[in-house]
Amino acid sequence: MTDFLQALVNGLGQGSVYALLALGYVMIYKATKVISFAQPSLMIIGGLFAYHFTRVWELPFWVGLVMATLCGAVLGMVVERLAMRPMVGKPVFTLAIITIGVDIVLRIIANRYIGVQSKIVEFPGGSQRYSVGGVSISHQTLGLMVVTAVVVVGLLTFFRKSRTGLAMRATALDQETALAQGIKVGTMFALAWAIAGGLAAIAGTFVATQAAGIEQTTWIIALKALPAIIIGGLESINGAVIGGLAVGVVEALTAVYQPDVAPWLGANFALVAPYALMFAVLLVRPYGLFGQKEVERV
Numbered sequence: 563m564t565d566f567l568q569a570l571v572n573g574l575g576q577g578s579v580y581a582l583l584a585l586g587y588v589m590i591y592k593a594t595k596v597i598s599f600a601q602p603s604l605m606i607i608g609g610l611f612a613y614h615f616t617r618v619w620e621l622p623f624w625v626g627l628v629m630a631t632l633c634g635a636v637l638g639m640v641v642e643r644l645a646m647r648p649m650v651g652k653p654v655f656t657l658a659i660i661t662i663g664v665d666i667v668l669r670i671i672a673n674r675y676i677g678v679q680s681k682i683v684e685f686p687g688g689s690q691r692y693s694v695g696g697v698s699i700s701h702q703t704l705g706l707m708v709v710t711a712v713v714v715v716g717l718l719t720f721f722r723k724s725r726t727g728l729a730m731r732a733t734a735l736d737q738e739t740a741l742a743q744g745i746k747v748g749t750m751f752a753l754a755w756a757i758a759g760g761l762a763a764i765a766g767t768f769v770a771t772q773a774a775g776i777e778q779t780t781w782i783i784a785l786k787a788l789p790a791i792i793i794g795g796l797e798s799i800n801g802a803v804i805g806g807l808a809v810g811v812v813e814a815l816t817a818v819y820q821p822d823v824a825p826w827l828g829a830n831f832a833l834v835a836p837y838a839l840m841f842a843v844l845l846v847r848p849y850g851l852f853g854q855k856e857v858e859r860v
Contacts, residue, residue: 564696569818570811575703577810578710582765583787584794584802585717586758591796592734593754596654600641600661601762602781603668608634608763609770609780610672613681623686627709627767631760638759639752641668646755647748665781673778682775683767706768713764714803717757721799730754734797786813789840795850804851809836 583601590598611633615626645664649657685702692699721727733740733750741747762784769783770776790809794801817832824831843851 565818566815567695567697569814571697571699571703573811573814574807575699575706575810576814577807578706579765579768579783579806580787580790580809581710581803581806582713582761583784584790584806585714585799586761586765587787587791588797588799588802589754589758589761591791593730593751594646594657596646596657596661597791597796598661598755598758599658600665600668601758601787602784603665603672604634604638604641604759604762605766605769605784606672606676606776606781607637607668607766608759609683609766609776610675610681611763612683612767612770613776616683617681623684626683627764630763630767634763634766635756635760638755638757638762641759642752642755646751650748650751669781676776676778680775680777681770682773683770685768685771702768702771709764709768710803713761714799717799726753786836789836791850792840793843793850795852798850798852801850801852809839812836812839 583605586601586604587598590596608630611630612626615621615629616623619626621629641664645660646657649660685705687701690701692701692704721731729740729745730750730753732743732745733747737747740750765784766776769780774780786809787806790805791802792805793808794803794805812835813832816835820827820831820835821829
């Protein structure tokens with residue numbers, strides 16, 4: 563039971579990173595109907611922003627996190643303005659391919675800064691752990707989970723209570739109707755990318771606090787958020803959070819139990835487990851757990 567609870571805690575911690583990244587995917591998809599494949603590079607650059615602010619400028623961690631989030635948001639708006647805005651009206655497939663190109667360009671730039679040594683951000687008291695009943699949790703993991711909870715509550719409040727949030731929801735539902743009501747759709751697109759960039763920077767900052775830090779292969783972490791949004795539903799904030807946490811928990815439990823229960827699956831099956839979960843959910847719920855079923859009249 564202790565091993566199970568420990569794996570559960572570890573999975574929720576890693577799943578919080580996936581949830582933040584999945585929220586970024588959902589923000590852009592809700593506004594533009596495009597799945598942005600630029601999130602991995604935005605995550606890495608966000609982590610590098612935090613590294614620069616905390617290790618080079620020697621700012622406190624929480625100040626560095628805020629600064630990195632703001633820089634990530636600005637970068638998201640720049641990407642939207644330079645790469646995506648000129649392509650408005652083009653097929654969704656074309657826009658998705660453009661985000662892949664943006665991701666490659668940004669990762670090449672980031673890799674030149676990373677070099678051969680990983681960039682690690684120090685979390686205050688990150689090596690210290692709380693222990694209850696044989697189950698321990700590090701300060702870093704606890705901080706990540708708290709920040710994720712605050713971000714989720716803030717986003718839900720923003721979309722439900724603020725005029726801008728309501729305008730974004732209206733844009734996501736029907737862009738032409740939103741334009742007719744006087745909503746600046748282009749501004750909503752830029753805001754969606756800014757939120758996605760900020761969320762990616764938060765995720766990247768906490769990834770940088772892990773033992774491996776930010777490396778040239780760290781972008782692979784962001785790909786595990788793709789099963790999360792498919793599981794939860796492409797347009798659901800709640801689904802992104804639940805999907806991200808589910809992916810983290812399944813990955814952690816698989817790493818603990820699969821070598822003994824099903825060794826024939828291979829030594830690294832935990833890396834594949836999120837995608838196996840995604841396929842299982844799609845067999846039952848093709849639109850995800852909280853996705854909206856689309857019906858088209860022909």
